Each structure stands twice: as C-alpha cells, then as structure tokens.
Amino acid sequence: xxxxxxxxxxxxxxxxxxxxxxxxxxxxxxxxxxxxxxxxxxxxxxxxxxxxxxxxxxxxxxxxxxxxxxxxxxxxxxxxxxxxxxxxxxxxxxxxxxxxxxxxxxxxxxxxxxxxxxxxxxxxxxxxxxxxxxxxxxxxxxxxxxxxxxxxxxxxxxxxxxxxxxxxxxxxxxxxxxxxxxxxxxxxxxxxxxxxxxxxxxxxxxxxxxxxxxxxxxxxxxxxxxxxxxxxxxxxxxxxxxxxxxxxxxxxxxxxxxxxx
Amino acid sequence: xxxxxxxxxxxxxxxxxxxxxxxxxxxxxxxxxxxxxxxxxxxxxxxxxxxxxxxxxxxxxxxxxxxxxxxxxxxxxxxxxxxxxxxxxxxxxxxxxxxxxxxxxxxxxxxxxxxxxxxxxxxxxxxxxxxxxxxxxxxxxxxxxxxxxxxxxxxxxxxxxxxxxxxxxxxxxxxxxxxxxxxxxxxxxxxxxxxxxxxxxxxxxxxxxxxxxxxxxxxxxxxxxxxxxxxxxxxxxxxxxxxxxxxxxxxxxxxxxxxxxxxxxxxxxxxxxxxxxxxxxxxxxxx
Numbered sequence: 001x002x003x004x005x006x007x008x009x010x011x012x013x014x015x016x017x018x019x020x021x022x023x024x025x026x027x028x029x030x031x032x033x034x035x036x037x038x039x040x041x042x043x044x045x046x047x048x049x050x051x052x053x054x055x056x057x058x059x060x061x062x063x064x065x066x067x068x069x070x071x072x073x074x075x076x077x078x079x080x081x082x083x084x085x086x087x088x089x090x091x092x093x094x095x096x097x098x099x100x101x102x103x104x105x106x107x108x109x110x111x112x113x114x115x116x117x118x119x120x121x122x123x124x125x126x127x128x129x130x131x132x133x134x135x136x137x138x139x140x141x142x143x144x145x146x147x148x149x150x151x152x153x154x155x156x157x158x159x160x161x162x163x164x165x166x167x168x169x170x171x172x173x174x175x176x177x178x179x180x181x182x183x184x185x186x187x188x189x190x191x192x193x194x195x196x197x198x199x200x201x202x203x204x205x206x207x208x209x210x211x212x213x214x215x216x217x218x219x220x221x222x223x224x225x226x227x228x229x230x231x232x233x234x235x236x237x238x239x240x241x242x243x244x245x246x247x248x249x250x251x252x253x254x255x256x257x258x259x260x261x
Numbered sequence: 262x263x264x265x266x267x268x269x270x271x272x273x274x275x276x277x278x279x280x281x282x283x284x285x286x287x288x289x290x291x292x293x294x295x296x297x298x299x300x301x302x303x304x305x306x307x308x309x310x311x312x313x314x315x316x317x318x319x320x321x322x323x324x325x326x327x328x329x330x331x332x333x334x335x336x337x338x339x340x341x342x343x344x345x346x347x348x349x350x351x352x353x354x355x356x357x358x359x360x361x362x363x364x365x366x367x368x369x370x371x372x373x374x375x376x377x378x379x380x381x382x383x384x385x386x387x388x389x390x391x392x393x394x395x396x397x398x399x400x401x402x403x404x405x406x407x408x409x410x411x412x413x414x415x416x417x418x419x420x421x422x423x424x425x426x427x428x429x430x431x432x433x434x435x436x437x438x439x440x441x442x443x444x445x446x447x448x449x450x451x452x453x454x455x456x457x458x459x460x461x462x463x464x465x466x467x468x469x470x471x472x473x474x475x476x477x478x479x480x481x482x483x484x485x486x487x488x489x490x491x492x493x494x495x496x497x498x499x500x501x502x503x504x505x506x507x508x509x510x511x512x513x514x515x516x517x518x519x520x521x522x523x524x525x526x527x528x529x530x531x532x533x534x535x536x537x538x539x540x541x542x543x544x545x546x547x548x
Contacts, residue, residue: 122297220376
C-alpha cells in the first residue's frame with residue numbers, strides 16, 4: 001500500500017472530517033462565552049466578560065456551584081476507599097462469588113441512567129432523601145464506583161501479590177503491608193479512579209433532575225432547566241469553566257498514570 | 262475436616278476478610294441500584310393487588326409502541342453512522358506511527374470528558390436557526406432561509422452520534438491493535454491487492470471490535486435522555502422521555518415502571534445475545 005493511493009487519501013480526508021466533527025462542538029463554546037452579543041452571532045462582535053460576571057454575581061448559580069463541588073468532593077472521599085477495597089478483594093480472592101460481585105459493581109455502567117434515576121427517586125421518596133445532600137452524594141458514589149474499580153483493577157493487574165506476602169512474612173500485619181507495599185505501587189490508578197469519579201459527579205445530570213431540589217440543586221440541574229427555556233450565554237461561560245476543569249483533571253490523571261506506568 | 266485445621270482456619274479468615282473488604286461497595290450497589298430497580302419491577306406489577314394492566318398498556322397503546330419503535334430506529338441509525346464514521350478513524354489510528362495515533366485517540370477521547378449537557382448546548386448553538394452553521398451557510402449564499410437542523414430527529418441523531426462515537430472507536434482500535442501486521446504483508450506478498458487483503462483478511466479479523474463497539478453504542482443510545490430531551494424539540498419522544506414524563510407530568514408511576522422494565526430487559530437481552538459471541542469484558546472494559 002503506497003501512501004499516495006486514492007484509498008489512503010480518502011481515509012485521511014474522512015478521518016480528518018470526523019475529528020473536526022468531534023472537536024468542533026467542544027471548541028465552539030469558548031468564543032460564545034467571551035462574546036458581548038446577547039444572541040449568537042458569528043463571528044462574535046467583540047470580546048467581553050459579561051457572561052462570566054453574570055455567572056459569578058448570581059447567588060443561585062453560586063449556590064449551585066457550591067452544591068456541585070461539595071457533592072463531587074464527598075463522592076470521591078467515599079467512592080475511592082470503597083472502590084479500592086473492593087478492587088483489592090476482587091483481584092486477590094479466589095472465592096467464586098467475586099466474579100458475580102465484580103459484575104454487580106459494573107451495573108451502574110450497564111443500566112440506563114434514566115432507569116436508575118427514576119428508581120432512586122421512588123426509594124428516596126419513601127425514606128425522605130429527596131432534595132437532600134446525603135441523597136445526592138450517595139447516588140453519585142454509586143455512579144462513580146465503577147470508574148474507581150476499573151481503574152484500580154487495571155493497576156493491580158501489573159502488581160505482584162508476592163511482594164505483599166514478603167512484607168507480611170517479615171512481620172508486618174496485613175493492613176500495614178497494604179499501605180506500605182501495595183498502595184504506593186497502585187497509587188496512580190487510585191488517583192485516576194478518584195478523578196474520574198469526581199468528573200462523573202460533576203457532570204451527572206439525570207439523577208439530579210429527579211432527586212435534587214430546593215437549595216440542593218447542582219449546576220447541571222439548573223443548566224438543564226435554563227437550556228429548556230432559552231439559550232442564555234451565561235451557560236456558555238459555565239460550560240467553558242466546566243470543560244476546562246474536566247480537561248485539567250483528565251490531564252492530571254493521565255500524567256500520573258504515565259509516570260508510574 | 263475439623264475447624265482446628267490451621268490452614269483451613271486461615272483460609273476461612275482470608276475469605277471473611279475479602280468479603281468484608283468488598284461489602285461497603287456492594288452495599289452501595291445493592292441499596293442504590295439493585296433495590297431501586299427491583300422497586301420499579303415490583304411497582305410495575307403491583308398496585309393494590311397484582312396487575313398486568315401497565316404492561317397491557319405498554320404493549321397495546323399506540324403512544325408506547327411508537328416510542329419504542331422510534332427509539333430502536335434512532336439507535337440503529339446512530340449505531341450504523343457511528344460505525345461508518347468510527348471505522349476509518351480507528352483504522353487510521355492503527356496504521357500510523359505511535360505519536361500520531363496518540364494524537365488521534367486523544368482527539369477522540371477529548372469530547373468524552375466534556376459534560377453531555379455542555380455538548381447538547383454546543384449543538385444547540387451550532388444548529389439552531391440563528392446558529393453558527395445556518396449563519397455561515399447564509400453568509401456563503403448557499404441557502405436563503407435557515408435550515409431546520411435542530412429540535413427534530415436530525416439534531417438528536419447528530420448530537421447522539423457525537424457523544425457515542427468514542428465508544429465505537431476505542432473497541433475498534435483495541436481489536437485492530439491485535440491484528441498482526443505480518444498478515445497484511447503476507448497477503449500483499451502473495452499478490453493480493455491492498456483492497457483484497459483488507460476485505461479478506463483485515464475486516465473479518467476486526468469484526469469482534471465491530472460487534473463490541475456496536476453493542477455499546479446501541480445499548481447506550483436506547484437509554485439516552487438529555488440529548489433527545491434538549492435537541493428533539495418535543496417531537497422525538499424516546500423511551501427514556503416516556504419514563505420521565507410519566508413520572509414528572511402524569512404521575513403514572515406504574516406505567517413509567519413498566520416502560521423502564523421493558524427497556525432494561527431489552528438491554529440485558531442484547532448483552533446476553535452478544536455474550537454468546539464475544540466476552541462482555543470486551544464490551545464494558547473500554548471506559
């Protein structure tokens with residue numbers, strides 16, 4: 001196959017177009033958010049920070065931002081240790097039931113979120129967790145767990161459990177040997193899993209639509225409601241900030257993962 | 262088999278420890294997904310006594326039928342388009358030097374880490390009547406009246422393919438990586454044309470990746486909610502919207518539950534059929 005064959009050129013052109021299609025919507029938000037125009041005009045008439053000002057000056061948006069960050073933080077703090085413990089047990093134990101448990105922990109990726117959301121709404125309605133912070137955090141822990149489990153299991157695959165055995169035979173107890181020998185070697189995949197759980201909680205919309213309310217509404221729920229009514233460029237400003245935050249976190253996760261292989 | 266046998270006691274303790282370690286995560290899953298879904302299933306058949314009324318409605322009333330049919334049609338269209346767009350990209354990423362393939366894959370995964378909501382907003386900004394694309398086309402004198410690109414099925418499909426494309430490209434690329442390059446060279450050295458080696462050797466070997474990617478895209482699309490809700494303009498009522506409307510607008514909890522159960526069973530049935538051909542790890546492991 002020579003590089004100049006027509007099939008090869010067609011391959012380049014099609015792939016380039018598909019990549020533009022993938023990237024364009026991600027890139028289009030930023031110029032809109034810095035435009036002074038009330039309505040979308042292309043190209044933007046002049047540079048302005050008014051939509052960012054409007055976002056930071058609005059108490060409702062600020063409250064929603066606090067809710068989102070709090071939920072994401074608590075989600076990571078709970079989902080990460082639970083996920084690490086589960087991944088460790090799944091990789092080390094020879095119990096047959098672990099296979100089933102492993103599949104069960106991946107359920108949140110398989111069950112359509114709309115179904116999970118409605119189901120959680122009914123259960124929460126019975127126990128009084130609708131429109132509460134703990135309710136929101138718990139749901140996001142469940143949705144974030146698979147990311148931690150998958151990431152840590154991948155990290156544990158390249159770890160030799162014999163090393164931990166050695167530490168134990170030298171007199172360390174199980175817990176200490178885990179923290180001294182195992183954890184440092186899988187640290188990067190733990191951090192990556194935690195970061196993915198954070199992003200998942202930050203972006204989560206569907207469950208929040210059903211179970212959040214009152215003062216405990218995350219950003220995504222307010223954005224969704226605002227988008228239904230009209231296209232307010234304030235949302236472009238928020239979207240730009242959210243996207244920047246996600247990309248920085250992913251970059252952090254991937255550099256950490258590369259560092260320790 | 263006495264309890265005092267030290268190795269057995271040790272093993273029992275080991276098992277106990279492992280189960281204890283896995284239990285917090287398992288508890289979260291049981292309480293927050295198994296119980297809620299079980300609740301839906303129960304609610305769909307029980308309302309002051311057992312009843313199949315909800316399922317009768319889902320299977321006989323027009324509005325439900327149409328919505329299920331539309332959802333399957335859209336999912337099929339999205340899957341086919343994603344395959345046609347994703348295959349060349351995965352193929353290119355597989356056949357260029359490593360630096361380039363990392364760049365291509367990064368560009369594929371980049372939108373994946375942008376909120377679905379943000380991307381729905383971006384597509385609204387691009388496709389609406391006064392949006393970027395319509396303004397550009399009018400500026401270039403291609404059209405005189407703005408095209409209806411969004412608030413319809415077209416807009417829904419464009420945005421849904423955009424969101425699901427990474428789920429197609431990644432398994433395709435992973436499968437292509439495992440196809441030995443020698444095979445293609447062997448084909449060429451035996452005198453086969455590049456297109457013949459592609460269709461006879463490469464394409465068949467990449468089929469497991471095609472199946473994995475198509476399954477994930479199709480199944481995820483079946484349950485899509487935000488994109489059709491925001492870009493469908495109220496006309497594209499997918500099954501997920503039927504569920505939410507029955508809960509939020511009409512208080513028809515039983516009907517909503519029955520729709521959810523049918524949707525979930527469809528998803529599980531697809532996974533079950535696919536698992537006969539390829540390992541499910543292949544489908545799920547690509548996040």
